[in-house]
Amino acid sequence: MSRYDPASTEAKWQAEWDAGGVFTARRDDRPKYYVLEMFPYPSGRIHMGHVRNYTMGDVVARYKSSCGFSVLHPMGWDAFGMPAENAAMERGGHPKDWTYGNIADMKEQMKPLGLSIDWSREFATCDPEYYGQQQAMFIDMLEAGLVYRKNAVVNWDPVDMTVLANEQVIDGRGWRSGAMVERRELTQWFFRISDFAGELLEALDGLKDWPEKVRLMQANWIGKSRGLQFAFSTIGAPEGFDRLEVYTTRPDTLMGASFAAISPDHPLAKQLESQDPKIAEFVAECRRVGTSEEALEKAEKKGMDTGIRVRHPFDSNWELPVYIANFILMDYGTGAIFGCPAHDQRDFEFATKYALPIPAVFVAEDGETDLPFVPMKSERVRYVRLLAGKEHQTGDEAVVAAIAECESKGIGRGVTNYRLRDWGLSRQRYWGCPIPVVHCADCGVVPERKENLPVRLPDDVTFDKPGNPLDRHPTWRDVACPNCNKPARRETDTMDTFVDSSWYFARFTSPHAATPTVPAEADYWMNVDQYIGGIEHAILHLLYSRFFARAMHKTGHLPAKAIEPFNALFTQGMVTHEIYERTLQPFVSGLLLGGPIASGPIGATSRPEYLLPEDVIVFMDGDERKAVLREDAVTASISDGDLAALRQLAASDRASGKDIRIIPSAKMSKSKKNVVDPVSIVTNFGADTARWFILSDSPPERDVEWTAAGAEAAYKHLSRVWRLADEIAQSKAPTSAEDGALDRATARAIADVTAGIEGFAFNKAVAKLYEFTNTLAKSQAGAEAKRRAMKVMAQLMSPMVPHLAEDVWSMLGGEGLVVRAPWPKADPALLVEDSVTLPIQINGKRRSEITVPKDMAPAEVEKLVLADEDVVKHLGGVAPKKLIVVPGRIVNVVV
């Protein structure tokens, strides 16, 4: 072989690794290291986001393996979910066939990437072997009181007669029927995650190796608040509603109360609804908004006076109206609030809209009172009545004082509240894990017997009409009660797919066991030492997994040490690409009369058309980047490099209105066609090029833009390393005076690349490898010194570009496979520099520099600085006021 040829060598090395069982995880006496990337949904095609995710995990896995750890690096499939059902509805076929077909396709696409995955542990969440164990745990959790049933609202499509996911509701309408969506109550299963709210919040402090922002997002999501819960006494309310409980985080603003408001889902609202058609109409209108918080918050704030009044707790003569308002959430607090327009933006808008008073809470000595959102002129501001005479202080203190005062007067009590709601897991869909219970007229809800698990999804279902096919499958649905054996109905709801992904990491420790986990295996492998995935999972998936680990511990499926299952978390950025768009001309029959079309699109029927990156040629026209259709260039026999011809083609496109616009980079998406298929990159350049490019340039946590130029540059660099290794392997140069310098550069490279990998700064590790390559290529050292350096290069590159590393290693006669070689260590003696160059600033501006021995005393440095020619020139005879010497870093002369 005389040139870099990934097409032939990559497959060869992969076969050698497989044959040697290099990546099979083993429980032994080495310390273990568990690396996990968030497992993929089997959509059918891998995309660059997957490549980035798995490459990062692979770097860590291979690096840790070289460092002497017994590494677990598994892969599986998050295989239940709506897309499979949608595919069945649109194209026919069965979700199962679609899903397993996609898994096979994706695995085939992933294999050539050369990932160090232990494929013997692979599973899909839709395997009965997996979801059967999930059902067993559900039953355990039911017995442990961690699951319960209650009513909850869903999006209901009244035309299709089916439940819709939030993403299937578009502008308040069902995505297929177009009908206005309604909210409807169903009895559903819930996990008691809110019981763990305090614990899940406090434990965040211990997650030192999680990104700060993820911990903050979770803390905000859990939303701990301290407030006052108290009851208004009501006037004119229906029987049983003589008190109205409200919760407020701002009891100090109680004197600013203007109205009370309840959620449309509040029991009082429901009671009124049945009595008053006008209220019924309003509540129905409120329910036409979707269930998502975003939809509720963005909707126009509306309310309706119920006619009921409540007495202010501080003054029984002070009456407040009770509204039903569409922005009050039933799930938070008591589903009822008091409105304080002077101190809450939303309440202010509401009060303004319905002409309600805006009472003051504070008063200044000169009589100035607080107006909504206008800073007060007076500095000393005191509360009115409640907390009377107290100066207005920071929020927390005032709240604590207000709660104390209210409690002392017998008005309510201080309570701690959480925003976190229980996790509703019921889904009215087929392609999910069946909830293993049976509904019996006599016995109620009865769990399925464990020996009957798994409750398998039936295969004979159709998707020709909307709704859940399990509901209309009598032989599956109608069963005998496991308790009394009388005819009963199986639960037809399935579990939220988040349940599947909340414990898969634990299942990987014993993927095919007859119990959910095996103690010895879970003890050895848990926790996940490094978890890697997208920031979009920062809240839900990670919070649910943290809850599930606790629930699994309570039910005996995980050891206590695993209740925080992910020791370290890394959230990677997205892969983006620029977008190529042009205006698709409407089809015009006949001749376009009247000569050339002047400019621009024709009429209103023009619409944008997106083009795949592979179908365009991008080039520079002066300072401007332009693009033409590759097919047009080929037709006109224009080569990629013929700029003049490309410019001319672009100009003629422009004249005819079919010029291609380049839109700045955005997340790769099918609809915008700005996707690059990893398979074609691997086919054309090899896996190592894809891996090298995706690791270079951008920091892993940030978005990376895929560019063809960048991919080619990566390939060129790898080719250069290959040639350099080839050259060095054949070199017979004698030892030289430069050998020592190269050894020092090698030590530096080991230290820097190791630091880059350890710190999850792969882009910096890559940059250091570029530097090391440049140094080695220029070095005049002897053959032996160069071979030493090049072998270290192979080892340092091995986690990132493992195939090329094996090539280089074998060319230089390295022993065995580099994948099995221990990570190189830098000789500390070679890392020490004896002298240091200090920049000299005068008033913060760099004017000169001096090179001094590393440990020179600051006083000595000062003398040299003041004697420096440039310093003397700049000072112009003026004595400096101050001289700051930061040893080893910088000198600043202040005049």
Added chain:
RNA sequence: GCCCGCGUGGUGGAAUGGUAGACACAGGGGACUUAAAAUCCCUAGCCGCUAGGCGUGCCGGUUCAAGUCCGGCCGCGGGCACCA
């Protein structure tokens, strides 16, 4: 609407509060070649002939010293509980 993050040359980015722009892409110049590709070398933030000045989204502050810390804006992105 609420919560979170990000903003540095033409581009991706580097920089324990201490020389802003490492490394790379694209660009410019050169060598090699009949020519091209490939490869190698040099160059390069902006303004200025130079001296020098200006520069990390904008405005202000702290400091001997600010991309980095603090306050206020602007712009872009992610999440919002039935998408995975």
